[in-house]
Amino acid sequence: xxxxxxxxxxxxxxxxxxxxxxxxxxxxxxxxxxxxxxxxxxxxxxxxxxxxxxxxxxxxxxxxxxxxxxxxxxxxxxxxxxxxxxxxxxxx
Numbered sequence: 001x002x003x004x005x006x007x008x009x010x011x012x013x014x015x016x017x018x019x020x021x022x023x024x025x026x027x028x029x030x031x032x033x034x035x036x037x038x039x040x041x042x043x044x045x046x047x048x049x050x051x052x053x054x055x056x057x058x059x060x061x062x063x064x065x066x067x068x069x070x071x072x073x074x075x076x077x078x079x080x081x082x083x084x085x086x087x088x089x090x091x092x
Contacts, residue, residue, distance in 0.1 A: 020044070027051050066090060 024044045028034050031054045034042055042050075073086045 024048075 021044075024047050027047050028042065031047070031051050033050050033054060034047060069086050069090055073083060073090070076083050076086075
């Protein structure tokens with residue numbers, strides 16, 4: 001089979017090898033651990049692994065920040081403007 005074949009995913013959505021290459025290239029530019037490397041020789045599987053790790057790390061940061069905001073909220077006047085800002089951040 002040709003390396004330019006299309007892949008079938010979830011019904012009728014098709015993605016070509018060229019599209020996959022383009023998407024992996026975009027991920028290389030977005031993920032700091034890959035973007036900051038001196039070498040451009042990073043396999044697609046490594047890019048996907050690093051992307052997953054990066055997203056997990058971002059998720060942990062969001063959880064930690066939400067917890068810190070919740071703790072901060074317990075230390076200030078519930079009717080203050082600051083409390084309103086914190087509640088709005090937690091509800092996003």
